[in-house]
Amino acid sequence: MDHFPGTWGRPRNDVYGAYDASYLQTTGPKAHTSSPAVTGTSVVGVKFNGGVAIATDNLASYGSLARFSDVKRLRSFGDNAMVGFGGDVSDMQYLDRLLESMDIRENYSAHGNMLNAKNLHTYLAKVFYKRRSEFNPLWNHVLVAGFDGEGEPFLSSADLLGTTFSAPHLATGFGAHLAVPILRRKFPEEMPLAEVTQEAAVEALKECMKVLFYRDARSIDKYSIAVITKDGIDLKEDEQIQGQSWAFAERIKGYGAQVV
Amino acid sequence: MTSIGTGYDLSNSVFSPDGRNFQVEYAVKAVENGGTAVGIRCKDGVVLAVEKIITSKLLKPGANKRIATVDRHVGIVSSGLVPDGRHFVSRARDEASSWRGTYKGPIPTNALANRLGGYVQAYTLYSSVRPFGVTAIVGGWDSEAEVPVDGQVGSGPKSGSGGKVEGAKAGGPGLYMIEPSGLYWGYYGAATGKGRQAAKAELEKLDLTSGNLSLADGVKEAARIIYVAHEDSKDKEFELEMTWISSVDGPTKGRHEEVPKDLLEEAEKAAKRSLEGDDEDEEDKGQGEQMEE
Numbered sequence: 001m002d003h004f005p006g007t008w009g010r011p012r013n014d015v016y017g018a019y020d021a022s023y024l025q026t027t028g029p030k031a032h033t034s035s036p037a038v039t040g041t042s043v044v045g046v047k048f049n050g051g052v053a054i055a056t057d058n059l060a061s062y063g064s065l066a067r068f069s070d071v072k073r074l075r076s077f078g079d080n081a082m083v084g085f086g087g088d089v090s091d092m093q094y095l096d097r098l099l100e101s102m103d104i105r106e107n108y109s110a111h112g113n114m115l116n117a118k119n120l121h122t123y124l125a126k127v128f129y130k131r132r133s134e135f136n137p138l139w140n141h142v143l144v145a146g147f148d149g150e151g152e153p154f155l156s157s158a159d160l161l162g163t164t165f166s167a168p169h170l171a172t173g174f175g176a177h178l179a180v181p182i183l184r185r186k187f188p189e190e191m192p193l194a195e196v197t198q199e200a201a202v203e204a205l206k207e208c209m210k211v212l213f214y215r216d217a218r219s220i221d222k223y224s225i226a227v228i229t230k231d232g233i234d235l236k237e238d239e240q241i242q243g244q245s246w247a248f249a250e251r252i253k254g255y256g257a258q259v260v
Numbered sequence: 261m262t263s264i265g266t267g268y269d270l271s272n273s274v275f276s277p278d279g280r281n282f283q284v285e286y287a288v289k290a291v292e293n294g295g296t297a298v299g300i301r302c303k304d305g306v307v308l309a310v311e312k313i314i315t316s317k318l319l320k321p322g323a324n325k326r327i328a329t330v331d332r333h334v335g336i337v338s339s340g341l342v343p344d345g346r347h348f349v350s351r352a353r354d355e356a357s358s359w360r361g362t363y364k365g366p367i368p369t370n371a372l373a374n375r376l377g378g379y380v381q382a383y384t385l386y387s388s389v390r391p392f393g394v395t396a397i398v399g400g401w402d403s404e405a406e407v408p409v410d411g412q413v414g415s416g417p418k419s420g421s422g423g424k425v426e427g428a429k430a431g432g433p434g435l436y437m438i439e440p441s442g443l444y445w446g447y448y449g450a451a452t453g454k455g456r457q458a459a460k461a462e463l464e465k466l467d468l469t470s471g472n473l474s475l476a477d478g479v480k481e482a483a484r485i486i487y488v489a490h491e492d493s494k495d496k497e498f499e500l501e502m503t504w505i506s507s508v509d510g511p512t513k514g515r516h517e518e519v520p521k522d523l524l525e526e527a528e529k530a531a532k533r534s535l536e537g538d539d540e541d542e543e544d545k546g547q548g549e550q551m552e553e
Binding site: 058060068070071072073089092093094096097100101104107108 | 353412416
C-alpha cells in the first residue's frame with residue numbers, strides 16, 4: 001500500500017516511468033507583496049464594563065531576527081478608537097496613513113460626528129477584502145477597539161483576507177493560541193460584561209503579554225497597552241513585563257549554558 | 261471705467277497698452293462687494309472671522325459655513341464669489357493632501373499659500389478661463405514641536421550620530437492673503453471685502469508687529485473689527501463666523517477649529533458694547549452742543 005495520498009491517482013512509475021519534473025515551472029516573477037517582510041506578532045484585546053483594553057509588544061521582526069525593538073503597533077484614530085496591528089509593519093504604516101487621510105477628510109465637514117471604532121472596523125475589513133481580491137493583500141491581522149454607534153464597548157478583528165470576527169476578548173497571531181485560553185478562563189462566556197472591571201482586564205492583558213513573551217519566539221518584553229474609555233485613550237507605550245520567572249527553563253533543553 | 265469700449269477688457273490674459281489686465285481688476289471689484297473677512301496673526305495662534313450677510317430669513321442660522329478647514333492646521337476664509345471660494349478651498353485641500361503624499365507631514369502654511377498663489381495666477385493667463393472672484397485669507401499654525409513623520413512607528417537608536425540642532429526655533433503662526441491676480445503677501449493682520457478699509461484701520465491700531473497680542477484677545481478684536489466694519493451697511497443683518505488655530509499647547513492643540521460658542525458670544529457681546537459705547541459718547545457730545553445753544 002502506498003501511504004502517500006499525494007501520489008494516489010497518478011500514473012504508475014513502473015508503467016509510465018518517473019514523472020518528468022522539468023515540466024514544472026521552477027522560476028517565475030518574484031511576488032514580494034504576497035509575503036510579509038518585517039512583522040509584528042500578537043495583538044490582545046479585552047472588553048470591560050465601560051471600555052476596552054488592548055496590548056501589543058514593541059517588536060518588529062525581520063524573519064526570525066528581532067530587528068526593531070521600539071515599534072509602536074497601537075495606533076489611535078480620533079478621540080476614542082484604537083487599532084492594534086499584527087503582521088507586516090510597512091502595510092501597517094500604509095494603513096496608518098490611509099486612516100490619517102480619512103480622519104482629515106472627516107474633519108472638513110463640521111457636523112462633529114466622528115467615525116467610531118465600528119465604522120473604522122467595517123472600513124478596514126473592506127480594504128483588506130479588496131486588496132486580497134486583487135491578489136495584493138495587506139499582510140495584517142488587526143484588532144479594532146473603541147465604541148460602537150450606541151456607545152457600547154466594541155472589539156473586533158479583521159485579517160488579511162477581509163475576515164471579521166468579534167468576541168468579548170480577542171487575540172491575533174500566536175496570541176490566538178496562547179492568550180485566548182487564558183482570557184476564556186478568566187472571563188468565561190457566562191460572565192456578563194458588567195462584571196469585568198477595567199483593573200481585571202488590564203491585569204489579564206499583562207499576564208497574556210508575559211505568557212506570550214515566554215512562549216512566542218518573535219516577541220519582546222517591552223509592550224504598549226491602551227485603555228479606551230468614554231474619557232478618551234490612556235496609552236502607555238513603554239511598559240516592561242513584570243514578575244518573570246524562568247525557573248522552569250532549568251529542566252528544558254535549549255536554555256542557558258546546558259550542553260546536553 | 262476708462263476701460264469700457266477700448267476692447268482690452270473683453271478677454272482674460274490681454275494687457276491694455278498701459279499695462280493693466282482689466283479682467284483681473286473686475287474680479288477685484290467682485291471681491292469689494294463681498295462680506296468683510298479678517299485674519300489676525302497673534303503670538304500664540306491665528307484668528308479668522310467673516311461677516312455673513314443674511315440674504316434670506318429662510319437660511320438656517322449657524323449653517324452654511326464660510327470658513328473652511330484645510331488639512332488640520334489651516335483655515336481659509338474668502339470674500340467675493342462664494343462658489344469660487346469653495347473651488348479655491350477644494351484646491352487647497354488637494355494641495356495639502358498631495359504634500360502629505362510626498363513628504364508624509366502637514367504642509368507648512370507658507371508653502372500652501374505659495375501653491376495657491378500660483379494656482380490663482382494661472383487663471384489670469386488664458387482666454388478660456390476667468391480669474392477667481394475671491395480674495396482669500398489663509399491662516400495656519402506650523403507645529404513648533406517636532407512632529408513624527410506620518411506612519412512613523414518608532415524613534416530609532418537612542419545613541420549614535422544625529423544631525424539635529426538643539427533649541428532651533430521652528431513653526432509658528434502664518435497668515436497670508438491671496439488676491440485675484442495671484443498676488444499674495446504674508447500679513448500680521450489682513451482684511452478684505454466690503455468693510456476692508458474700516459477693518460484695516462482698526463487692525464493698524466492693534467500694534468500687531470510687536471507680537472504681543474494673545475489669541476484670546478485676538479478673538480475679541482476680530483469680532484469687534486467685523487462689527488465696526490459692518491457699521492456702513494447697518495441696514496442688513498449679519499452673522500459672525502469665527503475660527504481659530506492655537507499653538508500646539510494652546511486650546512485647539514494646533515488644529516483649526518470653530519471658536520467655541522461661549523467665547524464667540526462673549527466676544528460678540530463685547531463688540532456690541534464697544535460700539536454702543538461709541539454711540540453714547542457721540543450722543544453725549546450732541547447733547548452738550550445742544551445745551552450750549
